[in-house]
Amino acid sequence: MDLLVNFSQKDMIEQITILDEIQANGQHAAVPALFDIYALPLPDVAVDEMVYHALISLLKGQDALILTGLGHSSPRVRLLCIKAAGENRLSAALPRLAEFLQSGSREPELLTETVRALARMDEPEILDILLPYISHQDAAIAGLAMDKAARSGGERGRNALCRYISSVSSDMGTEETLGVGLAFARLGSFTDDKTVDFLISHIHNRNPTIRKIVHEQLIKAGEIALPRLAGTLAAGNRDEKIMAANIIGLIKHKNGANIITDLLDSRQPLDANLRFAAYEALGRIPSMRSIVGLTDGLAESDEMILIAVVTGLNEIYNPGVARALNEALRKDAGQRAAILSALVAARAGRLFTAVFQDGACLEELLDILAASHNQESISFFKGLLAAMADDRAVGLLKKLETGAQVSGGRSILAADDSKAMLFFYTSSLAGMDVRLTTAEDGQQAFNLLKSGERVDLLITDLNMPNMDGVELVKEIRNSLKLDIPILMASTESEKSQTELARQAGVSDFITKPFTREQFISKVTALFR
Known part of the structure; x- marks a missing residue:
């Protein structure tokens, strides 16, 4: 094409004008010449980029030109046409793309874009071509193959993901963790019983990152997962039962409340941690069965469990709760x-x-509140009374006028996704010369520390969303280079989990359930 003769020797303004004219007029006849120009990078990066975009625009709907470009001698042109074939979902390019894969190309970008292009197409045979790439060492390529398996929605795709997960050692490295995590996340696209069973078989995966992803997929599965989770509550080990109860609560379906209350009503002896998790789950599920189960829980003698019961009732409050409480x-x-x-x-x-x-x-409640030395609670309830247009409330406010607040000589940061646990920490530390800050997960705690918040002691749960306890400790020790004492609370009975945490840099552990006295003893020891 005459316009493109000696294109590389023209000045930049003229080059841009020519490309604009060709693209605006849809001059498809210019594509072969543009292929040859694009084959070798132009000195001006901006113009080279414009040639690329002009070709991508001109190749839309031009199947024959794309197929021609796939056979071009230049790898740059072939790569561009692979992308165009994917964007156009050009099934006629399938043999050529499959040939690129079979040739075992060592060019990572060419391989990635070929897999990406194939993943966009809908021909049935493509699934068989891409499934072997699920285990590819390049996470981008593996992820594309996993996406295709997930979008297939069929048994072959699901089975391929499960086989890959099962083939990876439990002592996986960082790259393997990423691959397995991607595979578990893609399993969330399937809603059949076999997928749920497979996910539940990994409910207590020893890798905290993988475990978190598994739990997310079970929550995403929703109601369909509940019967299987009920089976875990009946037959799982201690840790599996606790995790199943947590997941049932986070699914928030009324049938989950039936499962949890049946568990609490059963005659089998229940571990204190499981009772805590069960009541916390009921507090997340608004239903009559939840209210009944939680009001029965008001008879619990364990302080930590009773806080979980009260927190749950407050979350799903209605007039029936008020009557049952009084x-x-x-x-x-x-x-x-x-x-x-x-x-x-x-x-x-x-x-x-x-x-x-x-x-x-009411009088007894106010006496307990005033004697608690829990300044956060006192301030909170004073705010409630102040908002009431009631003479009685004004009188009660005077009873809560306390002396100076605790100065808070040392600063403690507590991270836990359980409101009940954070309330327990606040109550237990009331009256001590400390200032407590709370975070609802590891990410919040990390952000506070990263912002420069002064912390003399960190208390963290092991299992949390967004960033679990082990990840948090690793970030504190490796990224922030902080040498603060760290106390980790956990229900874990498996030593491998606490060993991971110890290696990450945890100073000491406290196993749930624990009493106020045991907790204060641990805190005091770490402050010495």
């Missing part, structure tokens, strides 16, 4: 103080309002 408070004077203390620790505003309106136990 009945429980009047019924058992011995348990009443424990329930009111849990209400204070949990800053359960809705339950506080129910006690205020009933009036029978």
Whole structure:
């Protein structure tokens, strides 16, 4: 084409003008000449990029030209036409693309774009071509093959993902962790029972990162996963049962409440951590069965579990909860103080309002609140009373006028995705010369530390969303280079998990369930 003769020798303005004219007029006859120009990079990167975009534009819907370009002698042109074939979903290019793969090209970009182009096409035979690449060492290529397997929605795609996961050693490295994590994430596209069974078989995967992804996919599966999770509650080991209860709560389906309350009503002895997880799960599921299960839980004697019960009731509060709470408070004077203390620790505003309106136990509640030395709770409930247009509330506010707040000589950061646990920490540390900051997951805790927040002690859970405890500790030790003492709380019975945490840099461990006294003893020891 005359316009393109000696193109590389023209000045940049003229080159741009020519390319604009060709593209604007859709001059497809210019494509072969543009192929030859693009074959060797132009000195001006901007013009070279314009040639690329002009070709991509001109090749839309031009199957014959794309096929011609796939046979060009220049790798640059072939790569461009591979991308064009994918964007055009050009099934006629399938033999040529398959040939590129079979040739075992050592050019990573050519291989990646070939797989990407094939993944965009819908021909049935493409799945068989791409499935072997699920285990490819390049994460981008493996991810594209996994995407194709997931989009197939069929048994072959699911089985290929499961086989790959099963083939990888449990002692996987970073790259293998990434690949397995991608495969588990893609399994979330399948909603059949076999997929759910496979996910549940990895519910307690020893790798915290993989475990988190597995849990996310089970939550995503929703109601279909509940019968299988119920089976884990019945037959799993201690840790698996706790994790199943947590996932059921996060699914938030009313059938999950039936499963959890059946567990609590069963005559089998339940581990304290499992009871804690069960009540916390009910607090996430608004249903009558949840209310019944949680109101029954007001009889619990363990302080930590009772805080979980009260937190749950406050989350799913309705008039029936108010009646049940006040009945429980009047019924058992011995348990009443424990329930009111849990209400204070949990800053359960809705339950506080129910006690205020009933009036029978209000004075005792205020006495417990004033004696708690829990400045966060006192400030919270003072705010509630101040917002009430009630003369009685004004009088009660005066009772809560306390002396100077604790100075907080040392600073503690507590990270846990359980509200009940954070409330327990706040209540337990009240009255000590510390300032407590809380974070709902590892990422929040890391961001606080990264921003320069002064912290003298970190308390962290092991299993958390977004960033788990092991990841958090690694980031603190390796990225932030902080040498602060770290106390890790966990329900884990498997030593491999605590060993991972110890290697990451945890200073000491405390195993749930633990008492207020045990917790304070650990904190005091780490401050020495």
